[in-house]
Amino acid sequence: MLYFSPWKTVLIWLTVLVGILFAIPNLFSGATVQSFPGFLPQSKLALGLDLQGGVHLQLKLDREELVGHRLESVRDEVRRSLREGGIGYTGLSGSGQTVSVRIRDTAQVERARELLEPLTEAVSAGLLSGGIVQEVTLEEPEPALFRLNLTDQGIEYRMAQAVSQTVEVLRGRIDELGTTEPIIQRQGTDRIIVQVPGLDDPQRLKDIIGTTARLTFQMVDTSVSAQDALQTRPPAGTEVLYSADDPPVPYVVETREIVTGENLEDAQAGFDQRTNEPIVSFRFDGTGAQRFGRATQENVGKPFAIVLDNQVISAPVIREPILGGSGQISGNFTVEGANDLAILLRAGALPLTPTFVEERTVGPSLGADSIAAGETAGIIGAALVVAFMFLAYGFLGIVANIALVINVVLIIAALSGLGATLTLPGIAGIVLTVGMAVDSNVLIFERIREERAAGRSVIQAIDTGFQRALATIVDANLTTLIAAVILFYLGSGPIRGFAVTLAIGIVTTVFTAFVLTRWMMAFWVRRNRPKELPKAPVRLVPDGTKISFMWLRRMTFTGSAIAVIASMVLFASVNMNLGIDFKGGSLIEVQAKGDQADIGDIRSRLSALNLGDVQVQGFGTEKDVLIRVEEQGGGENAEQTVVTKVRSELEADYDFRRVEVVGPTVSGELARAGTFAVLAALFAILVYIWLRFEWQFAVGAIIATTHDVLLTIGMYVVTGLEFNLSSIAAILTIVGYSLNDTVVVYDRVRENLRRYKKMPLPDLLDMSMNQTLPRTILTSLTTLLALLGLFFFGGEVLRSFVAAMIFGVVVGTYSSVLIAAPLLILFKLRPGAFDRDQGEKEATSKTMPVDIETP
The missing domain is CATH 1.20.1640.10 (Multidrug efflux transporter AcrB transmembrane domain)
Structure with a gap:
């Protein structure tokens, strides 16, 4: 056992030498490590967010929202198919995972079935996913009544697509922020983990991530005023949307979309040459330019709305046809706001609205x-x-x-x-x-x-x-x-x-x-x-002890x-003192910008926010304070509201050193x-x-x-x-x-x-x-x-x-x-x-x- 052959000795100390070589880069700065010869290891230990600061977010995509979108899509397809086929129908509605429609004329039932059958065709799930997926099934429980059912397999397929698309969109958005080595990865069937080390503005990241960024161009209906539409009912094919102004301004907007953000080819922040105000310039692809040009030719002198996530950004009047496929969006932007909007538009829209179920900021x-x-x-x-x-x-x-x-x-x-x-x-x-x-x-x-x-x-x-x-x-x-x-x-x-x-x-x-x-x-x-x-x-222990x-x-x-x-x-x-990991809620660590934190003042200021049970206690030094806020009980997004309120109340006097938010699902x-x-x-x-x-x-x-x-x-x-x-x-x-x-x-x-x-x-x-x-x-x-x-x-x-x-x-x-x-x-x-x-x-x-x- 005490004999070591030469090759064993060499192998042992070679292992030690390799370990030393891989550990050495951690003693030097990144710039110095980059100057090492190529044959030497250059990888360093990555520091976690709790060591170098940064933001950890867990997002959840809502299955019910996905089902709602799919129901609406199938319902629109049923409407379009039956109208193009000249078939009268009634009772077109969606509920649960089913779209129902009744054919008025029983003689047209067979023709209606032929028109609806293509909606049930299976789609390829890709080589890696394997096989094909049937998203919709068609049944006729009674004469002239058709039901199109969304399958669980189809919904899972769409959810997987939505998660993958969201990961790619978020990667594009976060990369544009210029952060260092962000981590964006899928977790489970409906979750996404986002970690951005070194970021010191978590609210901006959440705004960038949480915005769906669905951009549409829709005509404004001038046949009725917004006030009349609000008091009675908007005309058929229209809806009332509000602007981002304070106070918000209502507009009666046609539901028909002229063109969407999917047709955008580029978007850049800039300045209006006349007013020197921040704007966002955009350019459509060929299809989008054609649609936008035709719509502006037909509606000269009428206003159209630029809508972002169901909010009117601006509503300019069409002075002349816009045939070049490009334009600009203005709306009292700040420089950072214009830049963020351009980032959102370039990266594309999210398929579903994400919910923040966990946040940890250091x-x-x-x-x-x-x-x-x-x-x-x-x-x-x-x-x-x-x-x-x-x-x-x-x-x-x-x-x-x-x-x-x-x-x-x-x-x-x-x-x-x-x-x-x-x-x-x-x-x-x-x-x-x-x-x-x-x-x-x-x-x-x-x-x-x-x-x-x-x-x-x-x-x-x-x-x-x-x-x-x-x-x-x-x-x-x-x-x-x-x-x-x-x-x-x-x-x-x-x-x-x-x-x-x-x-x-x-x-x-x-x-x-x-x-x-x-x-x-x-x-x-x-x-x-x-x-x-x-x-x-x-x-320490005597030899020959004989303890019984x-x-x-x-x-x-x-x-x-x-x-x-x-x-x-x-x-x-x-009751055990459970942390927010297990009972949900928010934990915020702040440090006074002055010489000492006033715990009584913090407690009274936060009590006025109606956040429920709020615990404020000293933590570490006299300048450090730990704030715990109970779970709000209003869903996952309610916890994010707590952080926003506390931040706005205290950020003038305190630095936010750590924020942890855990929703009820994660806890x-x-x-x-x-x-x-x-x-x-x-x-x-x-x-x-x-x-x-x-x-x-x-x-x-x-x-x-x-x-x-x-x-x-x-x-x-x-x-x-x-x-x-x-x-x-x-x-x-x-x-x-x-x-x-x-x-x-x-x-x-x-x-x-x-x-x-x-x-x-x-x-x-x-x-x-x-x-x-x-x-x-x-x-x-x-x-x-x-x-x-x-x-x-x-x-x-x-x-x-x-x-x-x-x-x-x-x-x-x-x-x-x-x-x-x-x-x-x-x-x-x-x-x-x-x-x-x-x-x-x-x-x-x-x-x-x-x-x-x-x-």
């Missing part, structure tokens, strides 16, 4: 503070862990610290190479990995100490220590990896970033602890030929049962997904432990882990900490950590069951607990040191997340020793279940020579 100043806090927490946490490892292991601790530094470098390299986005929870994942990465080294070093104490030589102790620690390392890290994978697939946004960081950290930890550390130990042994293991400056853990089991079972029941009762009777989905993620992780790990051990171990591990989860939830209820999306990440990480600890303990129990078949189970468990006690304490302390650095220096945003992690580490350590192990007695685990005679194998290994030759 200002650039808060992003800079988050980066600084993350760096400080990372440096302090790493320094504490490095110092602690040296005190606990001396020279071996230096070896572990070298492996730890390379481990962090490999994590950053992997994230950079994958193009992953580093978020604030991602930094938490790296800091947590720093604490947990030493666990594998601790396992190895404690094994080496045990083997040396058992009488083996230094070389044999090192070799055997690595061999016996391997299975434990794999089992312990795989349980955490299972939690990370499930977190990635069931989580969203920053939580997925945390899962990616944690998963990569687990892989790099196994490599650095078992491969790199083993190479360094082999190199040290070959160079120094030591006669004894290096001494540690501090020995199993004697305490009745007290620990009773205490834990009381605590778990109390947690469940509190959870059922006391319900997040609650279900979070619960399912925890249950799925527990089930997956149950199956894995069952396969690797016995059913008693699997059930014991799940009971102990469920105990930790329930107590953590109780901690949230008692302390009043906010339970949000990051809390789910914390609980799942606690699941992984607790199981990691439990698996290490169970692995030693399994090993001892094979060696001491006649030893009473309580005595065997006590021995196993005492053997793993140094590793348990050292791992818990290193993880806690990393988390304490994050808790005190990582910023307010992560404080509740890290507090749960600290509580989980303490409870997880307690449960793995005093709950999980004694459960094996309760389940009557039989030592005879392990019938392999491990003792003979170990006796053979004592006399086996060890080759330590290295190149």
